[in-house]
Amino acid sequence: MPELPEVETVRLTLLPLLKDKKIVNVDIYYENIIKNIDVSEFKKQIINQRIKDILRFGKYLVFVLDNSFLISHLRMEGKYYIKLNEIKDKHEHIRFYLDSGETLRYHDIRKFGTMNLFSNISLNELFKIKPLSQLGYEPFDPKLDVKYLKNKFKNSSRAIKTMLLDQSIIAGLGNIYVDEVLFLSNINPLTKSKDINNEQLQLIIDSSIDTLIKAIKLGGTTIHSFSSEGISGKFQNELLVHTKKRCPKCHNYIKKIKIGGRGTYFCPVCQKERDE
Numbered sequence: 001m002p003e004l005p006e007v008e009t010v011r012l013t014l015l016p017l018l019k020d021k022k023i024v025n026v027d028i029y030y031e032n033i034i035k036n037i038d039v040s041e042f043k044k045q046i047i048n049q050r051i052k053d054i055l056r057f058g059k060y061l062v063f064v065l066d067n068s069f070l071i072s073h074l075r076m077e078g079k080y081y082i083k084l085n086e087i088k089d090k091h092e093h094i095r096f097y098l099d100s101g102e103t104l105r106y107h108d109i110r111k112f113g114t115m116n117l118f119s120n121i122s123l124n125e126l127f128k129i130k131p132l133s134q135l136g137y138e139p140f141d142p143k144l145d146v147k148y149l150k151n152k153f154k155n156s157s158r159a160i161k162t163m164l165l166d167q168s169i170i171a172g173l174g175n176i177y178v179d180e181v182l183f184l185s186n187i188n189p190l191t192k193s194k195d196i197n198n199e200q201l202q203l204i205i206d207s208s209i210d211t212l213i214k215a216i217k218l219g220g221t222t223i224h225s226f227s228s229e230g231i232s233g234k235f236q237n238e239l240l241v242h243t244k245k246r247c248p249k250c251h252n253y254i255k256k257i258k259i260g261g262r263g264t265y266f267c268p269v270c271q272k273e274r275d276e
Helices: 004-018 039-046 146-153 160-165 175-184 198-217
Strands: 022-028 049-057 060-065 068-073 078-083 092-098 103-108 114-119 255-259 262-266
Touching (some): 004 049, 004 060, 039 068, 146 160, 146 198, 160 262, 175 198, 175 262
Antiparallel strands (some): 022 049, 022 092, 060 068, 068 114, 078 103, 092 103
């Protein structure tokens, strides 16, 4: 699944290619992607609107239009491509026709991606409506501090790995980056959240910021696919534990387990449980 750095890479790729271009028509081949309004209303509201900006909040892309916001979540395999007159791909589900003669096409093998269109509201109002209202703070947000995390974790027996994946607590972190953050913080992924001390919380925050900044600079991680215009990230070459065989610190074998159904990589030596 695309995480914050991958979605940011898509945003940075698409913005200069789409800015100030007008949507003159749209074809929707898989209607279930549109979530909050019916398809006919979606088409009516979005046609003849110009793309003014593209923002990102957590793992969501937000296309800022003349008087609407199009919120897109790529889920597992969503991708955007800009094409001319190429024939329709079997995994192409939405096609936006632009006044430049180009088309913006949304592809999704798994069909898990979603789009929500909200018109005649402000950005502040948008944050009060699902899905954005459900998001926690991003690691870059100054409001995400030790006090905030302590309050979220203090009564929870859930594994720290599971808590860090909860988008209502921290927006943007996914399976790959949580493994990396916990390794850099020397925290066992099975540790109960309520047992994480203040020093460890600060390490989680600092490691999250450092990891995401580095990943964004390298265009994200391409282990499966996420790309826009065929762009692939390079951060997979910098991964320390996720999908790796040996620990880069102690050279012992990395262990893989399942936590909450998610494949989890960690070093049992460097990330010992507290009672070991």
